[in-house]
Amino acid sequence: MMGQTLKLRVASAVTLAPTLKAFRFVPAEGGLVPASGPGAHLRLFLRDGDKVHRNAYSLIANPDDRSHLSIIVRRVAASKGGSAFLHEQVREGDVIEAGLPANLFPVIRTARRHFMVSGGIGLTPFLAYIAAFEAGGTPWELHHFCRPDERGVFEALLDPYAGTRVHIHSGGTLDVLDGPLSHQPLGTHVYTCGPDALMTGALERAAELGWPKARLHSESFGGAVAGGAPFIAVLRRSGIEVAVDAETGLLDAIEAAGVEAPCLCRGGACGQCLIEVADGVPEHRDHFLDHEERASNRFIMTCVSRSKTPRIVLDL
Amino acid sequence: MTIQFKPDETFREDFTYSNSDAAVLRFPFPFPEDVYMYSVNIEPHVPGGPTPAFDNPFDVDEHYVAECRERAKVLEQDPSRCKVLPHMMAAQWDTLELIMESFAASYPAHFTLTREGTNWTWENRPLGIRDSFVFGDASTLPLPPFEYITRQAQGDFTLQDQREDNLFVDGGMVTTQADWSMDFNVGMTFHQWHGPVPLAHEKGVFDRALKFLLRLQFGAPVRRLNWTMTVNPRLDTSPENYPQWGPDRTTLTADNIGAKLHLRVELQSLFRLPRSNAILFGIRCYLCSIEDLARVEVWGKRLHRVLRDLHPDIADYKGTTRYRDLAVAYLAAFDDGAALPSGTAPRQATLPPKG
Secondary structure, eight states: OOOSEEEEEEEEEEEEETTEEEEEEEETTSSOOOOOOTTEEEEEEEEETTEEEEEEEEOSOOOTTOOOEEEEEEOOTTOOSHHHHHHHTOOTTOEEEEEOOEESSOOOTTOSEEEEEEEGGGGHHHHHHHHHHHHHTOOEEEEEEOOGGGHHHHHHHHGGGOSTTEEEEOSSOSGGGHHHHHTOOTTEEEEEESSHHHHHHHHHHHHHTTOOGGGEEEOOOGGGOOOOOOEEEEETTTTEEEEEOTTSOHHHHHHHTTOOOOOSSSSSOSOTTEEEEEESOEEOOOSSSOHHHHHHTOEEETTTOEESSSEEEEOO | OOOOOOTTOOSSTTOOOOOOHHHHHTOOOOOSSSSOOOOOOOEEOOSOOSSGGGSSSSOOOTTHHHHHHHHHHHHHHOGGGEEEOGGGHHHHHHHHHHHHHHHHHHOTTTEEEEEETTEEEEEETTTTEEEEEETTOGGGSSSOHHHHHHTTSSSEEEEEEEETTEEEEEEEEOSSOBSOOHHHHTTOBHHHHTTTOOSTTTTTHHHHHHHHHHTOOTTOOEEEEEEEEEESSOSOBOSTTHHHHGGGGGGOOTTTHHHHEEEEEEEEEEEEOTTTOOEEEEEEEEEEEHHHHTTSHHHHHHHHHHHHTOOHHHHHHTTOTTTHHHHHHHHHTTOOOOOOOSSOOOOOSSOOOOO
C-alpha cells in the first residue's frame, strides 16, 4: 500500500547537467499541492511497465502558495531504477504518482544559526532550508562539496545567495571545515546531507571539536527505504506464499498480495503491525520491540522488518 | 448540513448549557468495556466512529458559538491562556491553514475559505467574521495566526515542537481545560507535562506514546479519548480559577447529582503539521450530565460499572473521590447487571423523555 497518493503533472523537466535534472510538478487535477516544510521529501511511485520504482527526493522549495513541488534528480550511474526512468522516460505533461511529503530532516526551530554541510546532490534539502532561513531572517552558512566539473552547476543553483555565506569546495578534502566549525557562536546547529562518507566525516570532525550530539543532524531516509535480501513470507492463515524482493518491504508485499494486515505508522514505532512468527528468524528494524522480544524471534513488525532466513512463516 | 447553534448558553454562573437529544446521542462516550485502565488507546483519526462526533477532523456542534464566546471571556480576564513561543511561527500558520481548510470542507454552509495564491479570504458566518489577509504575513491579520484561528474553534489546542527526540509543548490556546495550566507547562518536554498522571508511567505508556508520536506522519492524524468528571457544565476548570470551581464539588447531593455532575470527555487529535514539522494537539471537550447519559441504556449501565470499580489512584487523580460514592449510588438504579456488548455506540436512535 502506498497510503494517500497524489497525482502530479510534470510542468517542467530541465537538464542542469548530464546527470542532474530538475522537475517541477503541479497538481494533475487542479487545486493545490500539499504543504511541506524545509527538509521534507517526496516519494515518487513510478510505473515502469509492470514494475513500480519508489524513489524519495528532497523538495528544493516549499512555496507558501502551494502551487508546485520541485525536486532535482541525480541519475545514478548504471541505474536501472527510478533515477534513470526519470531522466529518460518522464517528460513534461506526464502524470505521475507520489506520496504525501514527509519530513525526516526538519529544521531545528530553536537554533540561533544554521551551519550546513552538503555533498553533491545532497545540496537539495538545503535549497529549501536557505529559502526558509532567508524568509525568517535566521543567520546561516553553507559549505558545499562537489566535483570540479559540477562546480558550475551548483554555483548557478546557489547564485541567488552568493556572498560570504556560501562556500563551494571542490578540492576533495573536508579539512576546510575545521576552521569554521571551531568558530560558530553558541546556539548554532550543524546539518549535513550527502554521501555517507561526507556525512560521517563532517559529524566526526564536529564531534572531535566538541560539538554536542544534540546539535548535529544528518539526513536519513530511515524507514523510507525498504531494501534487503529477498525472502519468502509464508502467510499461514491466508494459505499463501509471498515473494518479497530486494526493493520491497514485507508489509508492502503482503498488501500487494491482497492480504489485509494491521498497520498504522509504517515506521516501526507504533506496534500496530506486530505479527507472530511461527518459523524463521526476523531481521528486526523497528523501534518498538524490546530486547527480549527481539531475541525471542516470536514477533515481527512487518512495516520495516525483514527476514534473515530465506523463508519466514507468519501467523497471518 | 446546517447546525442549529445555541449562542446564548453559558458555562458559568447560571449554567444554561444543555445538550439537545441529538447532542446526547452524538456524545463520544469513552468506555468500550466495563473496566477502565490507562492504555495507549490511539487510533487513526479518519472520518467515522461510534457517533457523528468522529465524522470530521474538527467537530463543530450546537455549542460552537457559545463556546467561542466563553473562550473570549476567559481570554479577556486572563490573556496568559494563549501562549506561543517565538520559534513556533511556522506552526501557527500550519494551524490556521489546517483548521480553515477543514472547517470549510466539513461545514460549507458556515465557513468559506477563498484563496488566490497567498491572498486568502476567510468567512466564518456563525461568528460574523470576514477577513482578507496574506498567508504568511502576520501583520495582515488582526491577531497572531494561532490565536486568531483557535478563538474560532471549539476545544483547546497545543503546539508541540519536535527536537532532541522529544516533544516540547511550545504553544497553546487553553481555556477549556481539565485542571492544567498552559502558562505553567509551556516549554516542558513530553514526560515533564505528563508527570502528574498516576500509574501510566510505570506501565510504560508515555515512553511508548512518545516513540509513536515522534513518527507521526503528515496526512495520517490520530486520535484518542480521555475523560474526567466536572461539577456543573463548566469549561474553564483551570488551576488559575480553582477557587471558583473547586468548591462546586461540595454542592452535590443525591437529589441534584444527576443534573449537576457531568462526564467530561476529551476527543484528542494529533496532526503532524507539514510546514513546521510540529504536532498540533486538539483537545475537544464534550460535557454531558450523567442524568442525560443514563437515558442511553448501555451508557448508563457502563458508566455505573466503570465508576464503581475505578482504581482508587485514578479516581483520586481525576478529582472524583469526594462524590464518587454518590454518583455510583445514583447510577446503580439504571444498571440491571446484564452483560453489555463491548464498544461505545449508543445502540438506540432516540432518547426516552427526561426524568
